[in-house]
Amino acid sequence: MSIEIKAPQFPESVADGTVATWHKQEGDAVKRDELLVDIETDKVVLEVVAAADGVLGKILKGEGDTVESQELLGSIEEGSGKSSGDSKAEDKQAAEAPKADEQPAAKEDAGKAGDSDGVAGPAARKMMTEHGLDAASIDGSGKGGRITREDVEKALKAREEKRSSSPAPQQPAVAEVPAAPGEREERRVPMTRLRKRIAERLVAAQQNAAMLTTFNEVNMKPIMAMRKDYQAAFEKTHGVRLGFMSFFVRACVEALKRYPAVNASIDGDDIVYHGYYDVGVAVSSERGLVVPVLRDADQKGLAEVESQIIEYGNKARDGKLSIEEMTGGTFTISNGGVFGSLISTPILNPPQTAILGMHKIQERPMAVDGKVEILPMMYLALSYDHRLIDGKEAVQFLVAVKNFIEDPARLLLDI
Template sequence: MATEIKAPSFPESVAEGTVAAWHKKPGDSVERDELIVEIETDKVVLEVVAPEAGTLSEIKVEEGDTCQSEQVLGTLGEAGEKAEPKSGADAGSKPQGGQDSEPEQKAEPQTEKPAASGQTYEVKAPSFPESVQEGTVSTWHKKVGEAVKRDEVLADIETDKVVLEVVAPADGSLSEIKVQEGEQVESEALLATFAEGEGGAASGSAESRGDQSEAPAASGGDEGEEKVGDKIVAPAARKLIAEHDLDVSKIEGTGKGGRVLKEDVQKAVKEGSAKKSAPAAKSGGGAKSAAAAAPAIEGERPEKRVPMSRLRQTIAKRLVQAQQTAAMLTTYNEVDMTAVMSLRAQYKDTFLKAHDTKLGFMGFFVKAASEALKRFPDVNASIDGTDIVYHGYQDIGVAVSTDRGLVVPVLRDTDSMKIADVEKTIVDFGKRARDGKLGIDEMQGGTFTITNGGIFGSLMSTPIINPPQTAILGMHKIQERPVAVNGKVEIRPMMYLAVSYDHRMIDGKDAVQFLVAIKDLLEDPARLLLDI
C-alpha cells in the first residue's frame, strides 16, 4: 500500500516553499525517519523524513518546484517494490503493449526536457523580518535573457539590517525585470519573471536525461562562482557553508551529479576537513579585510518568554505617558552630607532606643522636601487637564523597589510628621511592599515623589515624573570627593541631587531654587528645627 510523503505544515507567515533537494531517488530503499527531501522557505529549511520504512516509488514535485503546506511530494511503497516508470522518461522501462508504445520509445531523448521546461516563475522579494519595512534592490547579477542556473544569485536586496539574496528558482533565464536597481521594494514584492528552460537550459540541449543531466551543470560552475565555485550546492548546505565559513572545493558531494548536500557539510564540519586556508596578509585591505566572518556560536543560547505582569504594564504605561505629555526637564545640584552624617553617627544609638527604629537618611530628605514644598507651591501642585491644582498639604510618595516592580506608597501630611515617624513608616512600607500587602489607597494621591537610586549604587540619574505630579526628587550614592571648602581642598561625602520637573507648570528659576533650598536644609539641619 502506497504511503503519501507530504510537506510539513508551514508557519502562518510562510505561504509556500521550494523543494530544494531530494536525498533519495525512485527505487531507493528508505528507513523510517530517514531524511528524504528538503524544502526551503523564505525563513527556514524544513526536512521531510520517511513516515515508515519502504521504497521511494514516485516523486510528484521535482527539485526547484514550489509546494504548498502539506502538499503531497511523493509516494512511498513497500520495501522491495519497484518504482513506477514515468511515461517516456525511463530508458530502461519497456512499454506495456498498445499502439503508442513504439513512438514513446523513439521520443524518449526529447520528451523529458520539454516536460521540465517552459514554466514561468515569479521572482519575488523574500519575506522581511518584522522590524524591516522595506528594502532597496542594490544589484541585479543577471540580465534579461542571460543563462542562469538554479539557486544562482539573481539580485541583492539591501535593508537597514541585512542584505538578502534572491536566487533563481530553476535553470533558465530572466524574462523581465520589473524593479530596477535603486528602487524600493516591500516584503514579497514581485521583482521579475523567470522562464525555465530558456537561456541557461537551452545551453544544455545536448544533455542526456537521468543522472547525466547534472554533469554539465557541475562542469559549468563558473556561472555560480559568486557563491559555490564549480560545485552544485543544495540551499540548506549553502547556508551551513556560509555559517561555518568553509571551502566548498574541499567538500565531497554525495548527491546526484556530485551535488553537495546538507549531510556532506555536516560531515565536513565534524571532521574539520573543509576549513579555509588563512589568506596572505595584504596591505590596504580596506573594509573587506576588516569585515571578518563572525565566529560560529557554540552551545545553548536559552531564552525565556513570560507575560508582562499587570504591575509592570501599569508602570510602563505611566512612565511613557509622563514622557509624552510633560515638558520634562531636569536640574542637578550636589549636597555635602557631612552635617547629616555627623548627626546620624552622634545620635543613632539614642534614636534607636527612643523610637525602636534606625535613623536613616530618608527622614532628613522628606522633612527637607516638605519645607521646600511649602516655599515653592508650584512644585507641590498638579495638572488636571487645563487646570492647575494647588495643594495646601504635602503628601510625599517614596519609591520602593520590589521583585514585582516599582511601587510608590505615599506619606500623608509629611509637614506634621516627625523624623522618627517618617523612618518607621518607610520601613513598614518597604516590608509590606515586598510581601505584596500594600493597599491601593496607600499608593494613590501624592503631591511630590522622592526616589533613591543611591541604594543601588547610582551616582547620577534623571528621574521621571509621576503624573499628575509636576516634580520628582532623585537621591543618589554618597561618595567621598575632593571639594573646595573655604579656599582649601577637603575630602567630603557628597551626593548628587536631581529634580525633574514639568516646564508647563514650573519655571526653571523655581525648580533651581527649590533644589537649592533642599541642599541648604540638608547641609545645615538646624534650619529644619528653626524653620529658617
Template sequence: MAEIKVPVFSESVSEGTLLTWHKKPGEAVKRGEVLAEIETDKVVLEVTALQDGVLQSIAKQEGDTVLSEEVLGVVGEGTGAAPTAAAAATTAPAGTPATDLTAGPVPTEQSAGGTATHPDDLTRAPATERREDLSPAVRKIITEKGLNPGEVPATGPRGNITKADAMGATAPAAAAQATPAASSIQPAATVPAGARPEQRVPMTRIRARIAERLKEVQNTAALLTTFNEVNMQPSMDLRKKYQDQFVKKHGVKLGFMSLFVRAATEALKAFPVVNASVDGKEVIYHGYYDVGIAVASDRGLVVPILRDTDGMGLADIEKAIAAYAEKARSGKLTMEDMAGGTFSITNGGTFGSMMSTPIINAPQSAILGMHNIIERPIAQNGQVVIAPMMYIALSYDHRIIDGKEAVQFLVMVKNLLEDPARLLLDL
C-alpha cells in the same frame, strides 16, 4: 453557602488577573484565611474567606481575567479535609495538574523558565517548606519549579528570596532526572553554531501599567532635570550623635530618607508650584503635602504615599517608610496606600546609582532623586577636604515649573540637609 467575590476595585482599575488559588475544592477553610490572590495594574489583592467551611467549587482558574465583585467560587458548610495528591487530581478543576499539597497551588501555565511543569514531577517532589516572607511572584515560581524555599540561596536585603533567586534555582528532583543512567545516555543534540537562547515572558499587569504610565509622562510632560550636590557630613554627624537615643525612644533608626522628606516638604511650602499638578489648561495648587516614596519590589517599582508630611516628625516618617517597605516585600500594599500624592522621592543610591534623571509620577509635576554617597575632594573654606557627597536631581514638568523655581527648590533642599538643625528648629 457564601460566594467568594473579587474585592471592589478603585475607579482607576477595571479588571485584574487571578494569580493563585491557595485552596482546592473540598478543602476546609477558616474565616479570614487567604483563599486567592488577584493582581491588578497597581497591587496584589488577597481574597479571604468570610466564614468557616469547605471550598465547594471555583468559577475562575489561575490566569483568568476577573472583574470587580465577580464570583470566584463558593464556600459551604462542613469540616472538609486536605485531599491527598491523588484526590487533588479529581477535585481540581479541569486542566489543573495534581500536586503535592505541601508545595501549594500550581498554575497550569508555563513556568518562568519557559517549560511547562509536569504533574508527575510535582507528585515526586520533596515536601516544600512554607515561608510567610515570600512575595506572591516568588511563591509562584517556587511552586511551579517544585523548589524547597529552605534550599534556595537567598540574596534579598533581609535574607529573603528574590525573584531572581527563585528563577535561578533548580529543584533537586529535577536535577536528578536531568542526569540519565549511564546505560541510557544518548548523544547530545547538536546546537547550531551561533545559536543563543531566548525567553519570552509576558509582562505582569503591574509592570505593563508602569510602562504605560512612564511612556505617557514622556509623551505629555515637558521633562527637564536640574542637579546639585549635597555635603552629607552634617546629616551624618546628626545621625551618629543621636542614633542611640532616637532608637531607644522611637524604636526605629534615624535614616536619611526622613531628613529628605522633611527638607523637601519645607521646600514645597516655599515653592508651591512644585507641589502642583496640571489638569488640561488648569494648574491645581495643592494645600497639602503627600509625598510618595519609591520602593522596589519583586513586581516592580511602587510608590506608597506619606500623607500630610508637614505634620510628621522624623520618627513618624521612618516608621511609615519601614511599614510600607515591609508591605511591599510581602506583596500586601493596597491601592489606598498608593493613591494620590503631590510629590515623590526616589533613592537610586540604595543600588549604587551616582546620578540619574528620574521620571515624574503623573499627575505630579516633580520628583526628587537621591543618589549614592561618595567621598571625594571638595573646596571648603579655601582648602581641599574629603567629604561624603551626594548628587541630587529634580526632574520637573517645565510646562508649569520654570527653571528658576526648580533650581531654587533644589538649593533649599541642599541648604537644609547641610544644616539639619534648621529642620529641627523650623528655620
C-alpha cells in the same frame, strides 16, 4: 446553603484584575477568614478570604482569568469536606495513577517542550521562570497534578538544601559546554499587570509633560555627623534607626512650602495647588517599582517617617501594599543611591509635576574656603514639568533642599 465568593470592589482607577493563585481546591474544607484566592491588579495583589466555614464549591474563575469588580469567582457550600491536605494527597495519587499510555507520555512531552502553561498556574509559572526550574522536575500537588506556588517553594527549598549539603568540588567534573551557534537560549515571560502599568505611566509621563531635570550636589557630612552623635539615643527612644530618607522628606516638605508650584499638579487647563504634603517614596519590589505615600508628611516627625518607610518596604516585599497606600501623592522622592547610582534623571510620577532623585554618597575633593577637603557628597536631581514650573523655581527649590540638608538646624528654626 451556598455562599458566593466575589472579587473585591476595585477602586475607580482599577478596571479589572487577574486571578493569580487559588490557595484552595474544589472540595477543600475552608474556615472563616482563611485566604482563598489572590487577585492581581495593575497596582496591588488583593486577597479574597472565606466569608464563613464550609467547603469550597465550584471554582468559576481559574488562574489567569480576568475578573471585574464584584464578579463571582466561586462558592462555599455548607458542610464538612475533605481537608486541604487530603485533597492534595488524593489529587497527587490521581496524578500519579498508572495511566500507562497517557500520563507518563504527557509529562515527558511537557518536559521536552519546557512549557509549564498547562500544568501550573500563573504565579507558579512566574516563580519557575525566575528561578530556572523545569516543570517536569516538580511534583504537582494541585488538582490533576497541577503545580502550585507551594510546590515551587518546596522545590526551591530542596534545591538550596541540596546545594548547602553538597561539598564544593575540588575542580569541575564536567566542563561547561557552550551553546552551539544558532541555539542561544531565550525565555519569553509575559509582563505582570503591575509591570505593564509601570511601562504605560512612564511612557505617558515623557509624552505628556515638558520634562526637564536640574542638578545640584549636597555635602552629607553634617547629617552623617548628627546621625553618629544621636543614633543610639534616637533608636532607644523611638525603636527605629535614624536614616537619611527622613531628613530628605522633611527638607522637601519645607522647600515645598516655599515653592508651592512644585507641590501642584495640572488637571486639563487648570493648575491644582495642594494645601497638604503627601510625599511618595519610591520602593523597589520583586513585582516592580511601587510608590507608597506618606500622608501629611509635614505633620510627621523623623521617627514616624522612618517607621512608616520601613513598614512600606516590608509590605512591598510581601505584596501587601493596599491601593489606598499607593493612591495620590503630591511629590515623590526616589533613592537610586541604595543601588549604587551616582547620578540619574528620574521620571515624573503623573499627575505630579516634580520628583527628587537621591544618589550614592561618594567622597570627593571639594574646595572649601580656598582649601581642598575630602567630603561625602551626593548628587541631587530634580525632574519637573516645565509647563508649570519655571527653571528659576526648580533651581531655587533644589537649592533650598540642599541648604536644609547641609545645615539641619534650619529645619528646626524654620529659616
